[in-house]
Amino acid sequence: MVKGEVCSEGLGPCDDTCNSKCTSKYPNGKGSCDSISNSCKCFYQCLQPKPEICNVGIGTCSTACNDQCCNGNCAAKFPGAYEGHGVCYNVGPSIYNYCVCIFKC
Incomplete structure (x- = not known):
């Protein structure tokens, strides 16, 4: 049930490199700027067994x-x-x- 669930991690202040920071850490990730907090959020799939x-x-x-x-x-x-x-x-x-x-x- 949880394998494939979307997880998120904050990667600091948002800038033009948000998506590339995310994909370098999680190849299946997608970086997005949170307009409320002006932070870079990385969304990625949970992969077991890690x-x-x-x-x-x-x-x-x-x-x-x-x-x-x-x-x-x-x-x-x-x-x-x-x-x-x-x-x-x-x-x-x-x-x-x-x-x-x-x-x-």
């Missing part, structure tokens, strides 16, 4: 879905050995709060 910590956003957090709700949703999506857990990640005004799952892949 154990890695991956993360993926699964939607917004709100008063209806707070950290406890987010954590439960992530544990259900990535159970057992994947050790899925989640947090509401605030990247700006409250409309930009995302539930981010962190799991082993």
